Amino acid sequence: xxxxxxxxxxxxxxxxxxxxxxxxxxxKVKAFLLVAPLLLxxxxxxxxxxxxxxxxxxxxxxxxxxxxxxxxxxxxxxxxELPPEEVFSAFYYDYKALVEKQEHGKLGQRLNKEKNGxxxxxxxxxRNIKRKKIDESASFKEQMMKVHKNWxxxxxxxxxxxxxxxxxxxxxxxxxxxxxxxDGSIAQVDEDRRIHRILWLRTLEIAFFVTLFCFAMGxxxxxxxxxxxxxxxxxxxxxxxxxFWTSLLVRTASWxxxxxxxxxxxxxxxxxxxxxxxxxxxxxxxxxxxxVAMTQxxxxxxxxxxxxxxxxxxxxxxxxxxxxxxxxxxxxxxxYFPLTIPGIGAGCLLVFILxxxxxxxxxxxxxxSGTLISNQIAYHMKTTLDWSFxxxxxxxxxxxxxxxxxxxxxxxxxxxxxxG
Amino acid sequence: MKKLxxxxxxxxxxxxxxxxxxxxxxxxxxxxxxxxxxxxxxxPTAKALxxxxxxxxxxxxxxEIKAQKEAGAITWDIIDLFAFDTxxxxxxxxxxxxxxxxxFPAAPDGTPASExxxxxxxxxxxxxxxxxxxxxxxxxxxxxxxxxxxxxxxxFNTKKFPGKRAIYTSALTNLEIALAADGVKLxxxxxxxxxxxxxxxxxDRALAKIKKLCTDPNGGCVFWSAGAQPPELLxxxxxxxxxGWNGRFFNAEVGEGAPIxxxxxxxxxxxxxxxxxxxxxxxxxxxxALAMMTNTEMLAGSAKYIAYAPWRKSSLDVITAGEPWxxxxxxxxMPQMPTAPANTKNYxxxxxxxxxxxxxxxxxxxxxxxxGL
Numbered sequence: 001x002x003x004x005x006x007x008x009x010x011x012x013x014x015x016x017x018x019x020x021x022x023x024x025x026x027x028k029v030k031a032f033l034l035v036a037p038l039l040l041x042x043x044x045x046x047x048x049x050x051x052x053x054x055x056x057x058x059x060x061x062x063x064x065x066x067x068x069x070x071x072x073x074x075x076x077x078x079x080x081e082l083p084p085e086e087v088f089s090a091f092y093y094d095y096k097a098l099v100e101k102q103e104h105g106k107l108g109q110r111l112n113k114e115k116n117g118x119x120x121x122x123x124x125x126x127r128n129i130k131r132k133k134i135d136e137s138a139s140f141k142e143q144m145m146k147v148h149k150n151w152x153x154x155x156x157x158x159x160x161x162x163x164x165x166x167x168x169x170x171x172x173x174x175x176x177x178x179x180x181x182x183d184g185s186i187a188q189v190d191e192d193r194r195i196h197r198i199l200w201l202r203t204l205e206i207a208f209f210v211t212l213f214c215f216a217m218g219x220x221x222x223x224x225x226x227x228x229x230x231x232x233x234x235x236x237x238x239x240x241x242x243x244f245w246t247s248l249l250v251r252t253a254s255w256x257x258x259x260x261x262x263x264x265x266x267x268x269x270x271x272x273x274x275x276x277x278x279x280x281x282x283x284x285x286x287x288x289x290x291x292v293a294m295t296q297x298x299x300x301x302x303x304x305x306x307x308x309x310x311x312x313x314x315x316x317x318x319x320x321x322x323x324x325x326x327x328x329x330x331x332x333x334x335x336y337f338p339l340t341i342p343g344i345g346a347g348c349l350l351v352f353i354l355x356x357x358x359x360x361x362x363x364x365x366x367x368x369s370g371t372l373i374s375n376q377i378a379y380h381m382k383t384t385l386d387w388s389f390x391x392x393x394x395x396x397x398x399x400x401x402x403x404x405x406x407x408x409x410x411x412x413x414x415x416x417x418x419x420g
Numbered sequence: 421m422k423k424l425x426x427x428x429x430x431x432x433x434x435x436x437x438x439x440x441x442x443x444x445x446x447x448x449x450x451x452x453x454x455x456x457x458x459x460x461x462x463x464p465t466a467k468a469l470x471x472x473x474x475x476x477x478x479x480x481x482x483x484e485i486k487a488q489k490e491a492g493a494i495t496w497d498i499i500d501l502f503a504f505d506t507x508x509x510x511x512x513x514x515x516x517x518x519x520x521x522x523x524f525p526a527a528p529d530g531t532p533a534s535e536x537x538x539x540x541x542x543x544x545x546x547x548x549x550x551x552x553x554x555x556x557x558x559x560x561x562x563x564x565x566x567x568x569x570x571x572x573x574x575x576f577n578t579k580k581f582p583g584k585r586a587i588y589t590s591a592l593t594n595l596e597i598a599l600a601a602d603g604v605k606l607x608x609x610x611x612x613x614x615x616x617x618x619x620x621x622x623x624d625r626a627l628a629k630i631k632k633l634c635t636d637p638n639g640g641c642v643f644w645s646a647g648a649q650p651p652e653l654l655x656x657x658x659x660x661x662x663x664g665w666n667g668r669f670f671n672a673e674v675g676e677g678a679p680i681x682x683x684x685x686x687x688x689x690x691x692x693x694x695x696x697x698x699x700x701x702x703x704x705x706x707x708x709a710l711a712m713m714t715n716t717e718m719l720a721g722s723a724k725y726i727a728y729a730p731w732r733k734s735s736l737d738v739i740t741a742g743e744p745w746x747x748x749x750x751x752x753x754m755p756q757m758p759t760a761p762a763n764t765k766n767y768x769x770x771x772x773x774x775x776x777x778x779x780x781x782x783x784x785x786x787x788x789x790x791x792g793l
Contacts, residue, residue: 105511116781120773192624193784198791262657284658285642363589363645368634368790370589370643382481384780385508 050398057392061166063110066103067094071164079182083157088140091160095122099129113386115159121150158182171392176200196376196393203373204400206290206362207355213295214351215344218302222343225303226310244300252361255293259283285367293365298354302347309343345408346417353401373397443472444706446694447484448500450477452671452726457500460722461713469712471705482509485697489514497706499695503772504779506546506693515545516696516703523547523707525715527734536716536732538759539609542772546693547714548731550722553666553758554593554688554770557650557673557680559583562660572686572766575661576601576629578639583660585633586653589643591786592775593663593688596768598629600686610688610768617774623782627789634793643790654680670727670756674746684763690770691731720745729757 008016064071069090077083098104104126111118128134128147135143145152162170162180173179173186177194181187188194221240225233243251258264266280275281283289313336321331359374366372373393380390408414446462448454454475466473476496478484482505488494501509509515518524524533524547534540537548558569562583569581575597587594596613600606602625604616616622634641642659644650650664651672666687672678694714700706712718719730720738724747730736736754739745745753754760775782 102513105513109508109511112777113780116778119777192788193781195784195787195791198788202791257656260656260658364649367643368641368793370645371787371790379783382479382483385482385486385512386780387483387486 050395053391053395056388057171057395058167058169059388060163060168060170063107063163064166066098066107066110067091067160070094070160074161074164077157077161079158079161080154082141082152082154085139085141087157088144088151092125092134092140092144095125096129099126109385110163111159113384113389114163115156117150118156118159121148121156124148125151171389172396174389175393175396196373199371199373199376200396202369202371203356206287206294206358206372207352209291210294210298210355211348211352213291214299214302215348217295218299218306218347219340219344221299222303222306222310225307226313227315240300240303243296248297248360251297252293252364255289255296256284256365259289259292260285284365285370287366287369289365289367290362290370293361294355294358297361298351301350301354305346305350306340306343309340309346313339341412342417345412349405349408349417352404356397356401442702443474444497444702444709445474445476445495445700446498446500447476447478447496449480453667453728456722456725456728459725461718464721465709465712465718469705469708471702471709473709481505482512482514485509485514486512489699494697494700496697497700497702498710499697500549501693501695503542503546503691503693503770504776506541506695507543507772507776509695510543510545514695514698516698516707517544518547518696520547524711527716527732529734531734536734538731538733539769541693542691545695547695547710549692549694549714549719550728551689551691551731551758552728553684553763553767554588554663554690555666555669555682555684555686555758556661556663557654557669557682558661559654559657559659560679560681561657568681569661569683570685571683572597573601574683575663575686576633578633578636581660582638584640584642584658586642586644586650586659586662586664587630588663589645591782592779593690593770594630594786595623595626595782596688596770597663597686598626600766600768602626602629606686606766606768610771613768614771614774618778623785627785631789631793641793651678651680654678666756666758667727674727674748674751674756684758685766687758687763687767688770689758689764689767692728723753723757727753727756729759 010016010019067090070087073087073090074083077087095104095107098107104122108119108122108126111122124147125144134140134147150156161182170180175196177189177196178186179189221236225236225240227233228236256263260266261280261282261284263284265283266275269275270277270280283292317335317339318331321335322328326334357374359372359378362370362372363375364370374397377390377393377397380386380393405414446457448457454477458475462473462475478499480501482501485494485496485499488496506515510517520534520541521532526532527536538551541548556572556575558581560568563569563581569575569577574581575585595617596606596610599613599616599622604613606613607615617626630641633639642653644653644662644664647665647668650662651668653659654662655672655678666682669680669682673680673682694710696703696706696710714731716732716734717738719732720735720742722728723730723735723739724745730739736757736759739753739757743752743754744750746756755762757763
């Protein structure tokens with residue numbers, strides 16, 4: 001039999017297959033329209049800003065367009081010694097054009113991010129141009145070096161040369177305490193200024209330990225919540241949620257009052273004779289303070305997912321384990337614990353991701369160790385206005401989170417996460 | 421991509437505007453400070469001009485206004501900010517440049533505005549508001565009478581004054597006082613100390629001095645970041661001396677009767693400014709309001725509520741004539757002013773150009789130093 005003969009027709013003569021497809025397509029469109037707002041929301045609030053951050057972090061076109069002549073002349077300069085007169089003259093005319101357009105301030109700002117001190121160096125030149133003190137028929141090199149001694153320093157010219165490419169990964173290198181040297185190779189910054197790597201490690205360390213402490217404390221709490229009779233567990237639940245609803249700053253400040261050297265906890269220790277009055281332990285303005293305050297603040301994010309998973313585990317499973325001859329520990333380890341892994345995964349990821357971006361609490365209670373990478377991002381967002389560097393560090397942080405997520409996926413499997 | 425982002429930002433800002441039409445919006449730091457501005461000159465100006473003046477809080481920096489501008493939906497008219505922010509913002513083209521004597525009224529005796537202010541403005545976009553001080557205070561329960569600290573050197577002297585110190589969490593003003601305590605003369609308004617910092621090894625010398633204080637078993641450092649912390653740390657007995665902002669110390673000492681006392685030797689005078697946003701929602705009225713808020717009478721008004729000095733010299737005469745000026749009706753404000761002659765025997769003016777120029781590099785060194793503690 002041929003396939004045509006087999007084709008089934010609907011009452012109006014259209015093949016059933018076509019008719020079905022039509023109906024299905026309609027449903028698909030409907031389904032898509034239903035999720036479209038959410039999809040749009042995700043694109044607008046998530047995918048799009050991240051893309052924007054990425055372009056911002058590598059885009060350096062502004063300065064390329066501001067100093068066209070200079071960069072052209074600099075192609076013939078090896079970057080080892082002070083550039084020749086042609087480069088000075090090209091820079092002078094580029095800068096003069098910017099002064100006429102009132103955009104010289106932007107250039108000074110941009111260059112100051114590359115090499116500190118540029119702001120006043122260019123401003124001095126601006127004032128001299130404005131007062132018509134530069135003789136355009138004489139050597140610019142000598143005159144500019146007279147205007148500000150920095151024009152006679154090769155580092156400053158190297159810094160300009162570094163900004164020539166319209167797109168650059170320099171901000172990412174800077175985030176790891178490295179930079180492009182004059183010959184294009186990658187070099188380390190001076191030792192007394194290498195802070196970003198310290199801050200990255202410190203951020204990871206604090207996030208890791210806070211997650212660990214939250215897990216160690218949250219697991220028993222969640223278990224208790226899930227197994228106690230309703231009337232106690234409700235009360236306990238309120239105890240977990242109450243701090244959750246309290247302002248972050250209030251909780252941080254309370255820890256400061258409790259833990260400082262002349263604080264409540266120390267007073268109590270002295271009173272019961274645990275420590276001598278002149279030898280009170282330091283529990284605030286160091287890492288201890290950061291760990292305690294952050295663990296308490298983030299604890300609900302660990303307890304809630306764990307609780308929601310534990311609630312669904314039937315108590316008869318443990319009983320069955322024990323009745324089959326397992327000790328309580330074996331029953332727990334072999335039966336109960338594996339069932340809670342989805343909650344552990346969700347809780348740990350939540351806490352870790354929140355902890356890695358924390359900065360107000362550590363800044364207040366962490367003392368000398370209170371600066372984390374997010375403080376640095378905020379500093380460049382708000383004070384130096386180096387948004388491209390802030391974007392680069394933000395993306396590096398995001399990458400770090402994604403790596404953790406990926407490792408988790410490899411080890412446990414993402415399908416296993418359960419938030420409730 | 422760029423256009424879409426602008427649209428999005430504009431949308432989000434449009435949503436955040438609630439009732440700012442036909443009103444001048446001033447962004448300031450909030451708390452007791454904004455309160456003093458609102459009561460001191462904000463409300464009187466609004467009444468006199470018949471324009472509504474709204475005060476919104478922000479936490480400093482130029483990021484918000486820059487974002488508003490990029491989005492093309494500016495919601496602030498006037499911003500209260502630090503000197504180096506006025507410099508950076510002026511360079512970025514965010515603010516209106518002033519024709520100073522034309523835009524601002526002269527003092528009652530006819531002195532033009534530009535001569536009535538204590539120093540030159542750091543940029544063409546700035547108009548002065550208050551002068552405040554980075555000084556230090558000590559716990560009077562620990563040290564008192566003839567054994568009390570009196571100079572900036574005493575702040576670093578752990579032998580004579582044992583105990584922990586609270587210092588600001590970033591390098592700003594810490595380097596200056598460290599050099600001063602290390603024997604560098606501050607010089608005329610502190611210009612000398614900045615020259616010394618720029619010399620080879622100057623910054624390292626200052627850092628070494630602070631490191632010595634922080635690692636000294638008789639000393640030690642606590643780093644504060646919020647203005648409320650220094651008096652708090654002193655009262656709690658956590659530290660014996662703390663650097664901080666004089667207005668906060670004044671509030672604790674006079675307002676709340678805390679056992680602390682301020683030392684003015686080696687103080688850093690710093691300023692706060694207003695800038696007028698270019699293309700703000702109501703630029704014309706904002707300009708009028710700004711001119712009025714910074715006139716002699718109005719500026720003196722804020723000193724009724726907080727111990728920060730008005731920028732105009734002529735405002736000080738208003739305060740002197742009206743003593744006791746403080747809102748409690750019995751405290752004389754002039755001796756509490758950072759600019760009082762008794763308090764300015766040895767001081768430095770915090771140099772915004774120095775910090776705008778070298779802030780980032782010094783910040784990196786500072787963090788590296790803190791990491792090594």
